[in-house]
Amino acid sequence: MPEQHTVKTADGTLYYEVRGSGPVLVLSGAPMSAREFAPVADLLAAERTVVTHDPRGIGRSPLDDPRQDSTPRLRADDLVALLDALDAEKADALGSSGGAVTVLAAAEHHPDRFGTVVAHEPPLLELLPDATAQREATEAIIGTYHRDGMGAAFAAFMANAGFPVPEEDGEGQGGPEREPGEQDVADAHRFFVHELRGTTRHVPDTDALRAGPVRVVVGLGAESGTLLTDRTSRELAKRLGEDPVVFPGGHGGFADDPAGFAAVLLRTLA
Secondary structure (H helix, E strand, O other): OOEEEEEEOOOEEEEEEEEOOOOEEEEEEEOOOHHHHHHHHHHHOOOOEEEEEOOOOOOOOOEOOOOOOOOHHHHHHHHHHHHHHOOOOOEEEEEEEHHHHHHHHHHHHOOOOEEEEEEEOOOOHHHOOOHHHHHHHHHHHHHHHHHHOHHHHHHHHHHHHOOOOOOOOOOOOOOOOOOOOHHHHHHHHHHHHHHHHHHHOOOOOHHHHHHOOOEEEEEEEOOOOOOHHHHHHHHHHHHHOOOOEEEOOOOOHHHHOHHHHHHHHHHHHO
Protein backbone atom coordinates (compact mmCIF):
# COMPACT_ATOMS: atom_id res chain seq x y z
CA MET A 1 0.00 0.00 0.00
CA PRO A 2 1.29 3.49 -0.77
CA GLU A 3 1.95 6.05 1.91
CA GLN A 4 -0.84 8.64 1.91
CA HIS A 5 -0.11 12.29 2.67
CA THR A 6 -1.41 15.82 2.32
CA VAL A 7 0.47 19.08 2.08
CA LYS A 8 -0.97 22.55 2.62
CA THR A 9 -0.29 25.09 -0.10
CA ALA A 10 -0.98 28.82 -0.25
CA ASP A 11 -4.44 28.25 -1.71
CA GLY A 12 -5.48 24.72 -0.81
CA THR A 13 -4.43 21.20 0.12
CA LEU A 14 -2.78 18.59 -2.09
CA TYR A 15 -3.35 14.88 -1.57
CA TYR A 16 -0.47 12.65 -2.68
CA GLU A 17 0.78 9.08 -2.42
CA VAL A 18 4.33 7.73 -2.27
CA ARG A 19 5.54 4.28 -3.32
CA GLY A 20 8.92 2.60 -3.59
CA SER A 21 12.43 3.99 -3.25
CA GLY A 22 15.12 5.45 -5.46
CA PRO A 23 15.14 8.57 -7.64
CA VAL A 24 11.88 10.51 -7.44
CA LEU A 25 9.39 10.22 -10.28
CA VAL A 26 6.16 12.24 -10.24
CA LEU A 27 3.14 11.02 -12.22
CA SER A 28 0.67 13.78 -12.96
CA GLY A 29 -2.73 13.98 -14.60
CA ALA A 30 -5.39 16.61 -15.10
CA PRO A 31 -8.12 15.88 -14.34
CA MET A 32 -6.95 12.29 -13.65
CA SER A 33 -6.31 11.64 -9.97
CA ALA A 34 -3.83 9.39 -8.17
CA ARG A 35 -6.23 6.45 -8.53
CA GLU A 36 -5.87 6.27 -12.31
CA PHE A 37 -2.09 5.98 -12.02
CA ALA A 38 -2.06 3.36 -9.24
CA PRO A 39 -1.42 0.24 -11.41
CA VAL A 40 1.53 1.74 -13.29
CA ALA A 41 2.84 3.41 -10.12
CA ASP A 42 2.97 0.04 -8.37
CA LEU A 43 5.19 -1.33 -11.15
CA LEU A 44 7.45 1.73 -11.36
CA ALA A 45 7.98 1.63 -7.59
CA ALA A 46 10.34 -1.33 -8.06
CA GLU A 47 12.93 1.15 -9.33
CA ARG A 48 11.73 4.61 -8.31
CA THR A 49 10.19 6.64 -5.52
CA VAL A 50 6.89 7.24 -7.28
CA VAL A 51 4.66 10.17 -6.34
CA THR A 52 1.07 10.34 -7.53
CA HIS A 53 -1.44 13.00 -6.57
CA ASP A 54 -4.91 14.45 -7.03
CA PRO A 55 -4.52 17.72 -8.96
CA ARG A 56 -5.76 20.96 -7.47
CA GLY A 57 -9.51 21.06 -6.92
CA ILE A 58 -9.96 17.40 -7.95
CA GLY A 59 -10.81 14.51 -5.63
CA ARG A 60 -8.98 14.78 -2.33
CA SER A 61 -7.17 18.05 -3.16
CA PRO A 62 -9.62 20.81 -2.19
CA LEU A 63 -9.00 24.47 -2.88
CA ASP A 64 -9.73 27.23 -0.38
CA ASP A 65 -11.68 28.93 -3.18
CA PRO A 66 -13.29 26.27 -5.40
CA ARG A 67 -14.08 28.95 -7.99
CA GLN A 68 -10.40 29.45 -8.73
CA ASP A 69 -9.40 28.40 -12.25
CA SER A 70 -6.77 25.71 -12.71
CA THR A 71 -3.87 26.75 -14.94
CA PRO A 72 -0.82 24.76 -16.01
CA ARG A 73 1.43 27.24 -14.19
CA LEU A 74 -0.45 26.78 -10.90
CA ARG A 75 -0.36 23.01 -11.30
CA ALA A 76 3.37 23.20 -12.03
CA ASP A 77 3.84 25.13 -8.77
CA ASP A 78 1.96 22.31 -7.04
CA LEU A 79 4.47 19.75 -8.32
CA VAL A 80 7.23 21.81 -6.70
CA ALA A 81 5.21 21.87 -3.46
CA LEU A 82 5.16 18.06 -3.57
CA LEU A 83 8.95 17.93 -4.08
CA ASP A 84 9.42 20.32 -1.17
CA ALA A 85 7.21 18.14 1.03
CA LEU A 86 9.43 15.17 0.17
CA ASP A 87 12.66 17.16 0.65
CA ALA A 88 13.48 16.20 -2.94
CA GLU A 89 15.82 18.60 -4.67
CA LYS A 90 15.02 17.26 -8.12
CA ALA A 91 12.74 14.74 -9.85
CA ASP A 92 11.67 13.34 -13.17
CA ALA A 93 8.03 13.65 -14.15
CA LEU A 94 5.50 11.98 -16.43
CA GLY A 95 2.37 13.91 -17.23
CA SER A 96 -0.50 12.57 -19.30
CA SER A 97 -3.20 14.58 -21.07
CA GLY A 98 -3.75 17.76 -19.03
CA GLY A 99 -0.95 16.55 -16.77
CA ALA A 100 1.38 16.62 -19.77
CA VAL A 101 0.68 20.34 -20.06
CA THR A 102 1.45 20.61 -16.34
CA VAL A 103 4.91 19.03 -16.66
CA LEU A 104 5.73 21.23 -19.65
CA ALA A 105 4.94 24.28 -17.53
CA ALA A 106 7.06 22.80 -14.74
CA ALA A 107 10.03 22.37 -17.10
CA GLU A 108 9.65 25.95 -18.28
CA HIS A 109 9.10 27.68 -14.95
CA HIS A 110 11.00 25.42 -12.53
CA PRO A 111 13.92 24.11 -14.60
CA ASP A 112 16.13 23.64 -11.56
CA ARG A 113 13.75 21.09 -10.04
CA PHE A 114 13.29 18.62 -12.90
CA GLY A 115 15.66 16.37 -14.84
CA THR A 116 13.48 14.74 -17.51
CA VAL A 117 9.81 15.42 -18.13
CA VAL A 118 7.73 13.19 -20.38
CA ALA A 119 4.67 14.91 -21.81
CA HIS A 120 2.31 12.13 -22.89
CA GLU A 121 -0.29 13.44 -25.35
CA PRO A 122 -0.70 17.07 -24.21
CA PRO A 123 -3.87 18.68 -25.63
CA LEU A 124 -2.10 21.84 -26.79
CA LEU A 125 -4.78 22.95 -29.21
CA GLU A 126 -3.22 26.37 -29.78
CA LEU A 127 -0.33 24.72 -31.65
CA LEU A 128 -2.61 23.42 -34.40
CA PRO A 129 -3.29 25.17 -37.74
CA ASP A 130 -7.01 25.05 -36.91
CA ALA A 131 -6.52 26.52 -33.45
CA THR A 132 -9.36 29.02 -33.88
CA ALA A 133 -11.84 26.26 -34.74
CA GLN A 134 -10.59 24.18 -31.83
CA ARG A 135 -10.99 27.11 -29.45
CA GLU A 136 -14.58 27.50 -30.64
CA ALA A 137 -15.19 23.77 -30.20
CA THR A 138 -13.90 23.95 -26.63
CA GLU A 139 -16.20 26.87 -25.86
CA ALA A 140 -19.11 24.92 -27.35
CA ILE A 141 -18.30 21.95 -25.09
CA ILE A 142 -18.24 24.20 -22.03
CA GLY A 143 -21.54 25.71 -23.15
CA THR A 144 -23.00 22.22 -23.51
CA TYR A 145 -22.00 21.48 -19.94
CA HIS A 146 -23.77 24.57 -18.61
CA ARG A 147 -26.85 23.92 -20.72
CA ASP A 148 -27.22 20.13 -20.76
CA GLY A 149 -25.02 18.75 -17.99
CA MET A 150 -21.99 16.50 -17.67
CA GLY A 151 -23.22 13.56 -19.75
CA ALA A 152 -23.84 15.64 -22.84
CA ALA A 153 -20.63 17.60 -22.29
CA PHE A 154 -18.49 14.48 -22.02
CA ALA A 155 -20.10 13.09 -25.19
CA ALA A 156 -19.26 16.32 -27.04
CA PHE A 157 -15.75 16.36 -25.59
CA MET A 158 -15.08 12.74 -26.59
CA ALA A 159 -16.42 13.27 -30.11
CA ASN A 160 -14.26 16.35 -30.67
CA ALA A 161 -11.19 14.57 -29.26
CA GLY A 162 -11.69 11.66 -31.66
CA PHE A 163 -12.82 8.99 -29.21
CA PRO A 164 -15.69 6.61 -30.03
CA VAL A 165 -18.86 7.97 -28.46
CA PRO A 166 -20.53 5.39 -26.13
CA GLU A 167 -23.95 4.04 -27.03
CA GLU A 168 -26.85 5.87 -25.42
CA ASP A 169 -27.82 2.82 -23.33
CA GLY A 170 -24.34 2.79 -21.82
CA GLU A 171 -23.57 -0.65 -23.24
CA GLY A 172 -20.19 -1.04 -24.86
CA GLN A 173 -17.05 -3.09 -24.59
CA GLY A 174 -16.79 -2.27 -20.91
CA GLY A 175 -20.44 -3.00 -20.13
CA PRO A 176 -22.91 -0.62 -18.50
CA GLU A 177 -21.55 2.64 -17.17
CA ARG A 178 -21.87 3.19 -13.43
CA GLU A 179 -23.91 6.07 -12.11
CA PRO A 180 -21.69 9.08 -11.36
CA GLY A 181 -21.20 9.74 -7.67
CA GLU A 182 -21.06 13.07 -5.88
CA GLN A 183 -17.30 13.34 -6.35
CA ASP A 184 -17.61 12.51 -10.06
CA VAL A 185 -20.11 15.33 -10.47
CA ALA A 186 -17.87 17.77 -8.58
CA ASP A 187 -14.81 16.78 -10.59
CA ALA A 188 -16.70 17.13 -13.87
CA HIS A 189 -17.79 20.63 -12.89
CA ARG A 190 -14.22 21.47 -12.02
CA PHE A 191 -12.97 20.11 -15.35
CA PHE A 192 -15.46 21.84 -17.63
CA VAL A 193 -15.76 25.15 -15.80
CA HIS A 194 -12.31 25.73 -14.32
CA GLU A 195 -9.73 23.52 -16.07
CA LEU A 196 -10.46 22.67 -19.71
CA ARG A 197 -10.13 26.19 -21.13
CA GLY A 198 -6.86 27.04 -19.38
CA THR A 199 -5.26 23.71 -20.26
CA THR A 200 -6.11 23.67 -23.96
CA ARG A 201 -5.16 27.33 -24.45
CA HIS A 202 -1.72 26.95 -22.91
CA VAL A 203 1.14 27.74 -25.28
CA PRO A 204 4.53 26.44 -24.13
CA ASP A 205 7.65 28.42 -24.94
CA THR A 206 9.25 25.74 -27.09
CA ASP A 207 12.35 27.85 -27.74
CA ALA A 208 12.94 28.12 -23.99
CA LEU A 209 12.28 24.42 -23.52
CA ARG A 210 14.74 23.50 -26.26
CA ALA A 211 17.42 25.75 -24.76
CA GLY A 212 16.73 24.90 -21.12
CA PRO A 213 18.37 22.30 -18.89
CA VAL A 214 15.35 20.01 -18.61
CA ARG A 215 15.17 17.11 -21.03
CA VAL A 216 11.69 17.25 -22.57
CA VAL A 217 10.27 14.11 -24.17
CA VAL A 218 6.96 13.94 -26.03
CA GLY A 219 5.04 10.69 -25.56
CA LEU A 220 2.52 9.38 -28.08
CA GLY A 221 0.16 6.40 -27.81
CA ALA A 222 0.60 3.71 -30.46
CA GLU A 223 -3.18 3.52 -30.85
CA SER A 224 -3.92 7.27 -30.77
CA GLY A 225 -3.78 7.92 -34.51
CA THR A 226 -7.40 9.06 -34.72
CA LEU A 227 -7.15 11.40 -31.73
CA LEU A 228 -6.71 15.15 -31.56
CA THR A 229 -3.84 14.60 -29.13
CA ASP A 230 -1.94 12.66 -31.80
CA ARG A 231 -1.86 15.88 -33.82
CA THR A 232 -0.92 18.09 -30.88
CA SER A 233 1.81 15.70 -29.71
CA ARG A 234 3.40 15.48 -33.15
CA GLU A 235 3.29 19.26 -33.56
CA LEU A 236 4.94 19.78 -30.18
CA ALA A 237 7.65 17.23 -30.98
CA LYS A 238 8.33 18.98 -34.30
CA ARG A 239 8.70 22.33 -32.57
CA LEU A 240 11.08 20.80 -30.04
CA GLY A 241 13.09 19.17 -32.80
CA GLU A 242 12.62 15.68 -31.38
CA ASP A 243 10.83 12.51 -32.44
CA PRO A 244 8.03 11.45 -30.10
CA VAL A 245 8.48 8.31 -28.01
CA VAL A 246 5.74 5.79 -28.76
CA PHE A 247 4.02 4.22 -25.75
CA PRO A 248 1.70 1.19 -25.87
CA GLY A 249 -2.04 1.76 -25.95
CA GLY A 250 -3.80 5.00 -26.62
CA HIS A 251 -4.46 8.17 -24.67
CA GLY A 252 -4.86 6.17 -21.45
CA GLY A 253 -2.08 3.71 -22.14
CA PHE A 254 -0.76 3.95 -18.57
CA ALA A 255 -4.06 2.37 -17.41
CA ASP A 256 -4.72 0.07 -20.38
CA ASP A 257 -1.25 -1.54 -20.40
CA PRO A 258 0.54 -0.59 -17.18
CA ALA A 259 3.40 -3.07 -17.64
CA GLY A 260 4.12 -2.06 -21.21
CA PHE A 261 3.80 1.63 -20.38
CA ALA A 262 6.12 1.32 -17.36
CA ALA A 263 8.75 -0.50 -19.41
CA VAL A 264 8.83 2.22 -22.08
CA LEU A 265 8.87 4.98 -19.47
CA LEU A 266 11.80 3.47 -17.58
CA ARG A 267 13.79 3.02 -20.79
CA THR A 268 13.04 6.61 -21.74
CA LEU A 269 14.14 7.94 -18.35
CA ALA A 270 17.32 5.85 -18.44
